[in-house]
Amino acid sequence: MPTWFPTAALLLLLQSSALGQPVTTPWDMSGAPRFTVTADTAGEAREVPISPNRTLSFVFDTPVQGEGAVVEERERFRQVELSKDGLMLMLLPSDELKPGKRLRLTVRFADGATPKSLDFTLVVSARAEPQVEVYRELRPCDSYRQQAEEAEARARQYQTQLARERAERDAPRGVIGLLALNQMNEKGIRSKRITKDVTLRPGEAFTVKEAVSYLATSGEKDDSVTRLAVELKLLNRGTQPWTPTHAQLVGEGGRWDLEVWPPQPIAPGERGRVLTEVERPGNAAPGRYLLKLWDASTTRTVTLSGVTFP
Numbered sequence: 001m002p003t004w005f006p007t008a009a010l011l012l013l014l015q016s017s018a019l020g021q022p023v024t025t026p027w028d029m030s031g032a033p034r035f036t037v038t039a040d041t042a043g044e045a046r047e048v049p050i051s052p053n054r055t056l057s058f059v060f061d062t063p064v065q066g067e068g069a070v071v072e073e074r075e076r077f078r079q080v081e082l083s084k085d086g087l088m089l090m091l092l093p094s095d096e097l098k099p100g101k102r103l104r105l106t107v108r109f110a111d112g113a114t115p116k117s118l119d120f121t122l123v124v125s126a127r128a129e130p131q132v133e134v135y136r137e138l139r140p141c142d143s144y145r146q147q148a149e150e151a152e153a154r155a156r157q158y159q160t161q162l163a164r165e166r167a168e169r170d171a172p173r174g175v176i177g178l179l180a181l182n183q184m185n186e187k188g189i190r191s192k193r194i195t196k197d198v199t200l201r202p203g204e205a206f207t208v209k210e211a212v213s214y215l216a217t218s219g220e221k222d223d224s225v226t227r228l229a230v231e232l233k234l235l236n237r238g239t240q241p242w243t244p245t246h247a248q249l250v251g252e253g254g255r256w257d258l259e260v261w262p263p264q265p266i267a268p269g270e271r272g273r274v275l276t277e278v279e280r281p282g283n284a285a286p287g288r289y290l291l292k293l294w295d296a297s298t299t300r301t302v303t304l305s306g307v308t309f310p
Contacts, residue, residue, distance in 0.1 A: 034133040042115035048105075050093050051128035053078075058089040058107070058120075060134045068108035071122070076103075084252055086110055097124045113138045189216045189227070190310035198291075201303040205238035208304065209271060215309040225284050228256075228309060229277040230291055234266060234302065241265035242300050247276040249307070250290040256281050260293065 035046055050056050063086030071080055071091065079092035089107065097103075101124040108117040115136065195211045210233040218226045228249065236242055243265040247258035258276040266272030274293065289307040294300065
């Protein structure tokens with residue numbers, strides 16, 4: 001079975017205006033279709049165009065069950081594959097499907113929260129999107145539980161950060177400090193220029209002028225990854241300044257929130273340098289990643305697919 005990784009961003013919303021009445025969710029003007037689903041709108045119609053021999057990826061913000069993706073007339077698809085973490089479903093229709101053909105796709109989520117499943121109507125067309133993003137809003141009780149879990153995770157993160165800062169305060173600075181804290185071994189910090197490898201999602205008002213990834217491994221026996229970083233030089237082609245405040249890295253092994261520096265705006269028509277880093281990403285594995293950056297209002301994003309590390 002081929003190995004592949006999520007290539008799309010998460011966490012953007014679209015809401016339908018009519019309750020209790022099936023409607024087709026509109027496409028986003030940027031060219032990347034996004035659906036927001038609640039328990040009340042789970043039964044609404046969602047049409048997604050597909051084209052023969054063109055890959056379509058569904059990207060979810062919550063995992064799908066291991067066998068929870070069922071497509072009608074499965075034999076007419078060259079590939080129906082769910083990623084190991086359940087966050088991405090890849091479909092590759094064959095040329096046996098004729099224009100106008102309509103097929104049902106059902107996905108069932110792994111966490112048991114409501115809505116537990118969603119239906120999509122795949123419509124064979126000459127026009128098809130390469131990816132679809134699905135954001136699921138839980139019922140209030142599920143939201144409270146999720147918020148509590150997120151708060152607990154943040155508390156653990158702060159405790160880890162506090163312990164690290166205490167250790168770093170007692171450690172020397174510079175290269176010997178990284179060595180003393182097992183954040184770098186004799187291989188040093190490796191870098192890779194990935195400008196030509198990354199792809200910016202269509203519709204976003206930015207241009208990637210330069211992209212470099214960095215990786216450091218520890219001196220421990222397992223040679224585990226201690227730091228992943230990406231340096232970007234972006235051109236703001238929009239009409240408003242943009243200040244990246246949040247970043248997330250998504251791969252087969254999971255997703256990680258990254259530190260963003262510097263917290264300075266990039267003026268319209270100007271270039272800016274943005275550094276992102278995550279420390280001790282745990283089960284990060286070699287392969288292609290998705291990197292997403294957004295501002296405090298979450299209204300403007302930069303989403304890069306194809307990010308790799310040395």
